[in-house]
Amino acid sequence: MKLTLLGTGSPIPSPDRAGSANLIEAGPHRLLVDCGRGVVMRLAAAGALPGMLSHVFLTHLHSDHVTDFNDLITTRWAMSPVDNPLTVTGPPGTQRFTDRTLAMLEDDIGYRIAHHDDLNWQPGVNVDEVHDGVAWERDGVRVVAAPTDHRPVDPTVGYRFEHEGSSIVLAGDTIPCEGLDRLLANADVYVQTVIRPDLVAMVPSARFQDIHDYHSSCEQAGATASKAGVGTLVLTHQVPTPMPGTEQEWIDQVRAGGFTGEVVFAHDLTVVEV
Numbered sequence: 001m002k003l004t005l006l007g008t009g010s011p012i013p014s015p016d017r018a019g020s021a022n023l024i025e026a027g028p029h030r031l032l033v034d035c036g037r038g039v040v041m042r043l044a045a046a047g048a049l050p051g052m053l054s055h056v057f058l059t060h061l062h063s064d065h066v067t068d069f070n071d072l073i074t075t076r077w078a079m080s081p082v083d084n085p086l087t088v089t090g091p092p093g094t095q096r097f098t099d100r101t102l103a104m105l106e107d108d109i110g111y112r113i114a115h116h117d118d119l120n121w122q123p124g125v126n127v128d129e130v131h132d133g134v135a136w137e138r139d140g141v142r143v144v145a146a147p148t149d150h151r152p153v154d155p156t157v158g159y160r161f162e163h164e165g166s167s168i169v170l171a172g173d174t175i176p177c178e179g180l181d182r183l184l185a186n187a188d189v190y191v192q193t194v195i196r197p198d199l200v201a202m203v204p205s206a207r208f209q210d211i212h213d214y215h216s217s218c219e220q221a222g223a224t225a226s227k228a229g230v231g232t233l234v235l236t237h238q239v240p241t242p243m244p245g246t247e248q249e250w251i252d253q254v255r256a257g258g259f260t261g262e263v264v265f266a267h268d269l270t271v272v273e274v
């Protein structure tokens, strides 16, 4: 499998980091996990277009993970020569979110159908809501979901992708929890969104301090990875936005959690293969 970290940013705007999105290529399938800011641009940079995706998975409905869901729907629909519905799996609430997104797009959908004689169908989006268990299975690619803990954002899920004996876990935003431990057991790759509590604590904003209790620190990610026996830990969605040259500080904090395997400090379009 090939994992491309399409967007490694957080809600904090950055010129170099798009919002949360990840592409997994497994067998004949291209699978997208989350659709944050700039996802369609980063997909193009990775050699993919929305119409080439087999399926989309959402970890949760926080804006930084879904804000460009509408662009994905519109671009797939408007570029396709045939009706090519998008299929999406996400936590409970995903159907309602999709319905509202399509409602937001109604005017644009009307303009394009009125303008193009050969475009006479609405964008289709078929949603499957999951919380725990097998989420998707096709051509030897298996995806398992489990609940994570990002409260008060609830429900949230993480996903384990399996193909030909290899496994990649996309944890999403979560603190260490039982569901995450289950997904991670002996995984080859563990992708975790992380914060640096020492740097967050220095930001003089009460709202910023609220993020401490619902994200994994680097040290917690290291401890989780160590306990599960994973091979490679990938740090993404780093908060605060990392200063160039500070990567080793983040990795040192992972080591403080007891993890001795490989650590990848992700930037946009970083690739990990298993």
Ligand SMILES: [Zn+2]
Pocket: 060, 062, 150, 153, 173
């Ligand atoms: Zn979140």
Ligand SMILES: [Zn+2]
Pocket: 010, 011, 020, 062, 064, 065, 173, 193, 237
């Ligand atoms: Zn997030």
